[in-house]
Amino acid sequence: MNGPLRYQSGFGNEFATEAVEGALPRGRNSPQRAPFDLYAELVSGTAFTAPRAENRRSWLYRRRPSVVAAAYRPYEQPHWLSGAQQAMRSGGVLPPEPLRWAPFELPSAPLDFVDGLRTVAANGDVEMHTGIAAHVYLFNRPMAKRALVNADGEMLLVPQQGRLAIRTELGVLEVKPGEIALLPRGMLFRVDGLDGPSRGYVCENHGAPFRLPELGPIGSNGLANARDFLAPVAAYEDAADVACEVVKRFGGRLWHTTLAYSPFDVVAWHGSLSPLKYDTANFMTIGSISFDHPDPSIFTVLTSPSDTPGTANCDFVIFPPRWLVAEDTFRPPWYHRNLMSEFMGLVLGRYDAKPEGFRPGGASLHNGMVPHGPDAQAFEKASSAPLAPHKLDDTLAFMFESRYRFIPTAFALHGGSLDSAYADCWGGLQDKFVERRGA
Incomplete structure (x- = not known):
């Protein structure tokens, strides 16, 4: 395509x-003979x-x-894992403490998007x-x-370094850091970097498709x-x-085949299943204008519901x-033990709760009922800072929050980025209790 990309607007629209x-x-959808002798194909x-709404x-x-494809053969990419069982078989374990990773290093050997995927943590079951x-x-x-x-799940891409050109069957998306891309289950795509070496995060969702949360x-x-939300044009x-x-990702494994032609051959399409991009700068934040810090659910962009109302398979x-602006309020996120598990x-x-050790390109994991919260430095600053209105600027953190605990993989535990001293950030929190007795 030449010139700026064009898009269509709306989440779940009939494009x-x-x-x-x-x-x-x-x-009609499937005429006896489609225009230009094209083939009609439905993707559900x-x-x-x-x-209907879903x-x-x-x-x-x-x-x-x-259907025009040769037989598939196994493809080896040992670092892309799915589900809790694969994570554990890789040598992963479920430690009961918080975990944090330094920025993951970019490769020195040539790797593309497929071979450069590394699973940090996984939960659930692909087949279920x-x-x-x-x-x-x-x-x-x-x-x-x-x-x-x-074929196992939709993929939510969160670029951190470098713009992405994503060619899909339905058209092309260009996605920069600060934006996200949502790629439906079962739809072919190709990811290329536009600014050299690229790094980012992926949520591979095996549950219900992401949707906008109820308000x-x-x-x-x-x-x-x-x-x-923007969808591509044909x-x-x-x-x-x-x-x-x-x-092809199918049943928790990778397979490959060779086509004699490009699969990006869709000349026209219509419907509500499409790739999407979204600029997080358009997110309208909700917060307290009186006192207290609201639950982080007020920052939910997309949700994948589970069979338990209000308890998500995944919230992004x-x-x-x-x-x-809250008065008489400790403004960073409070200390917390949560039923849900949080990959950040x-x-x-x-990030205001971890101003030093948590760096762009890194990650943290606080599984269900694992205590977490501001480090000692953030606590001291927030406990004594003047409570004038304050703007948090030049920041963007995110969370994949799930009802299931994450199993860190062998790559996560032994790949060289794990911060073994993470717990030290809370070591400076002292017992300051002074009992005041009546005269």
Whole structure:
């Protein structure tokens, strides 16, 4: 594509787009003969009978249907793991203390997005459609004539270093740090870096598809607004006779095959299942304007619900720039033991509860009922700081929060980035209690 990319606006909208005028059938989805002799193909992201408000599907009109493929062979990439069992079989364990990682090092050997994925922690079960895996991507070369399709779950990409060009079957997204990309389960894509070596985070969601959270008493506006999510317009790759390797994630394993043509051959499409990008700068933060620090759920961008109402398979939460104005209030996040498990990453700047040791490109993990909270330095500063209105600027942290505990992988525990002295940040918290007795 030449020039700036074009997008369509809305989360879960019914989109309609064609790269060639007249390629979309009119008045029906599967005509006897599709325009331009294209093939009609339906992609269903939910069950046929899912409630209308939750149903996601799109009709694709392409030069060849997806069934045109050779047999798949196993593909070895030992660092991409799924589910609690794979994480444990890799040599991972479930320690009962908080964990933190320094920024994950970029590779020196040439690696693309597929080979540069590293699983940090995982939970749930792929075949039971539960849980998530938290990965980092670390790559320094393009995927070139390769494509990836994940039949096990949707992928939420959070760039930290370098812009990404993401070509999907339905069109092209350009995503920079501060933005996120949401790629549906079962849809082919290719990820290339636009600024050299690239680093970021991935939530691989095996549960219910991400959706916007309910707003409840907040009302009809706020948090992430549907109109700020952008879907691509149709854009096919005119490389019909160029071979392409397809790597497929299926059943917790990787497979690959070679196509004699580019799979990015969708000339037109319509429907509600699509890749999306979102700029977190558009997030409308909600906070206290009187006293106390509200629950972090007020920062939820997207949620993957579970079968227990209000207890998510995964919430994607961000901590963006915002004003702090509460009176007589300890303003950083409070000390906490949580039923939910929290995997955090830092895209930009500092996180107010950990101003020193938590750095962009790193991560932390506080599993269910593992105590966590501000370090000693943050506590002392927040306990005595003047409570004038204060703007947190140049910061962006995020959290993958899940009802299931995360199992750190062998890479996470022994890959060289684990901060073995993390617990020391709380060592300076002293007993200051003085009992005051009546005269």
